[in-house]
Amino acid sequence: MIRWIKVVVFLACLFPLGLLLWRFFGPHPTDMTTWGVGLGANPLEALEHGTGDWTLRFILITLSITPLRKLLGIPSLIKFRRMFGLFAFFYGCLHFATYLTLDKFFNLQEILADIGKRKYITVGFTAFVLLVPLALTSTAASIRRLGGKRWRALHRLIYAAAIAGVIHYIWLVKADIRKPLEYGAVLAVLLAYRIIEWIRASVRQPAPPARVKVAVE
């Protein structure tokens, strides 16, 4: 059963990419001859923003697994966390690749200047770099090799990556920070949950309230 759900979720995670590609390459009702028209007047920008949006969304989805499995009482959600995390990295790679190729066209000098000087690029690049070790150690073998404690410590980097990703978005927009703040608000809730849990654990109170289990009678 889980196997099949995994296949469905996997395909669903590819859907945003499929939609972007279709709109980029696919025919368009008013103009059949030009590429990218399905993405509007500036398809390169639309691809860059689309992949960036989905990177942030998958990071937030990944971070919501732990609270959701506890709050909803569905522990098996954990089986999807790695997939979501890897999709965050996947869309992050696409986002970075779009920047390198379509936006900068491999202009290394300009890219390095950007990373050094443009603070929104610096912080965005940092977020991407932070995701790399997490993707590399995502296998069961890595968990065994590192040991659960060290592996968990390493994977807390996702908090930093998520914060850096939201800051990247806030610093990127010219004036209207409403959209990045929406991501920021969701992230704040997800981080607040962890802080509350951590405080509870450290004052050695009894375990968090019993899981709400749906009665199956």
Add this chain to the structure above:
Amino acid sequence: MLIKKSADIRSSEITPQDLYVNRRKFLAGVGLTAAAVGLGAKELLAPSREARAMEAISGIQKSAFSTNEKITPINDVTHYNNYYEFSTEKEPPAELAKNFKTHPWTVTIDGDVPKKQKLDIDTILKFAPPEERIYRLRCVEGWSIVVPWVGFSLSELIKRAQPLGKAKYVVFTSVLRPTEMPGQDRQILDWPYVEGLRMDEAMHPLTLLCFGMYGQTLANQNGAPLRVIVPWKYGFKSAKGIVKISFSTKEPLTTWNEANPHDFGFYSNVNPNVDRYHSQAHEHRLGEFLPRPTLMFNGYDQVAGLYSGMDLAKNY
């Protein structure tokens, strides 16, 4: 009224007669013909909705200032707009501006002038014959377009306003009308939008007082009924929906400069070597796949003299 009435010449007397007659015949055929001149038949087969609402302008003269680069399709220019008074996203203004009322429209002339006055838009449009100016427009966000604007040099209006000798700056105030401009409900920027130019910049023949594009009146989302086009500066300097033109002795506090003085300076000349906001070395021309190098003053070298002796890295 201190504004000197312009000589009442019909445009038929300025344009060679044969060209003029042909043009009139041509324009009479279909409303969209003018757009088709620049765009080829493809656009005619799929005209944009907004294009139909625009009215053809007759008697348009050609200009030596025009570039012969490929013109950006009208549909892109009318559906990719930075017009924060309507929306901070680029596609919504086309729809949101549909019911924006551009008539009646008056422009207040005040500040360092002998007499404050209100000019009707139709009076202003008669100051000089309409010219088509095909200009490059470079946005500070890193994209660019080529647009056949219609208008005449802003100097035509300034001459008639007779600014006092102490006037050193021209200040443009855009329309404040929250009932028709949903973006003004939020204080994203300090409304109304204010932009400005130094007097010599404003008097430069390239600086266009613009009321049309693609042979027609401006689309609402492109700044109808009256805007300026300053082709050697980043797009935000080219104010839209202008309701007031003031003359001032001191440099005005302009909207983007106020919002983010580090990134958006008063001058904001297109400059590939000063990378405020983003790296400005390259740009994406809409419709092109590869980035192209951005040119100093957006390729309008003739304005370089306005800034001789100025450090443009400091006065950005």
